Amino acid sequence: MKFELYTDAALACDVPEHRLKRGDIVKLVDHHIAPDGTEGYSVEVFNAVGGTLAVIVVPAFALEALRQDEVLCTRSL
Secondary structure (H helix, E strand, C coil), X not given: CCCCCCCEXXXXXXXXXXXXXCCCEEEEEEEEECCXXXXXXXXXXXXXXXCEEEEEEEEHHHEECCCCCCCCCXXXX
């Protein structure tokens, strides 16, 4: 799935090296295509008050679109 840049998405899987969990919200900041054709995105992860926690690269399959039937929540790192 192709995502629009500068929109929010949810992680579709855990990213343990950054202590991120499936469902965490990220901001899409760049789109990449690897030499093997795999698509990916640079994403920025924010804390609850808007501070940047990390900027990481994830494959496109590690993201899912937000849905209207979902509710945002918080968790401690």
